[in-house]
Amino acid sequence: MSQHLSQALQRIEASPTTAMTDRASRLREQGRDIISLSVGEPDFDTPPHVIKAAKDALDAGDTRYTPVTGTARLKEAAALHFNRDLGIETNPSQVIVTAGGKQAIFEALAATISAGDEAIVPSPWWVSYLQMVRFCGGTVVPLRTAPANGYRFQPSELEALITPRTNWLLLNSPGNPTGAVYPAEMLRGIGEVLRRHPQVLVMSDDIYAPLRYCDAPHATLAVECPDLAERIITVSGVSKSHAMTGFRIGVATGPEWLISAMGRLQSNSSGNPASISQAAAVAAFEGPQDFLGPWREAFRRRRDIVVKRINGIEGLSTTVPDGAFYCLVDAAPLMDRFGGDDGKLALHLLDHGVATVAASAFGGRDGFRISFTADEAVLAEALDRIEKALK
């Protein structure tokens, strides 16, 4: 019956991160012992004050439609978050609340991409950037980065790819799946290029900003290049920072023309994000943030364990991620055994009880991504299994 599928749908595939995670869950249900390091989901408990806010909202009968683009209360709290945590001065009229950061990214692209438009995306990239741009009829132009330069591109490399059809640059710092972080001066260099190309919009996906392991403060394009504000949309949320993946709350801030276009789309598709989740997100943004320090420390310790172990396994290597909770592993010396197909490598690891995601799903190659969202003992066991699988 695939003749019924639209051309747009035929251009995309299911998200490889969620597909692998669903596959691992099915195997577990069948009784298989699988350690799932495939999805980017903090394993910590959602903070108690957030849970309480959700329960209070239910008890108060907060179970109806809210304004489509989010409650006034949450937009204020999100504006506070953008200001306090990212340094972006904004106001509630320039904020939209969405069902996860994913929806904000999709809406911004869908509101602006026409057939034949080009989006420049640094690779390796987060899997859904590619699918979303394709769905909208655009073409992804990869801006290749490599471990040797910390998976960061130079402004001149960006400029070399810009054409009259380029209408997006997608930035993600700290980045998924590499953990690369762009310092302020690099962003200013990127801004200089963008000033020469006024047709290019910028998505700054800052969802991992609170999870950084380097000393420098978080840098973001909207702060470094305020003169470009009419062309920048910054995406954040509570999923990663507050372990609230299931609540599905993302927030974005940008120019009013784009925020209102996204709202137009949202009003005709999902409607408002869940009312209870919005109440919980207010508590997340406005409540105590002190749990984050220990979480960050736990992630840093796990990162160090994973990096050390991976670099000690023959044929595997990785860089040290400066943020987020992913480690992109290079397995190039071993790829002959898998016919050069890292999808087969990921399935081989799954056979040995560890779910990861192939690097090729991220526009990379010859490797896999580990999400270090499990405690140290579980990670140690997973790394033992990986080592054994590749012996």
Ligand code: GLU
């Ligand atoms: N962003 C997370 C990941 O990369 C969650 C799953 C998804 O939406 O891709 O694993």
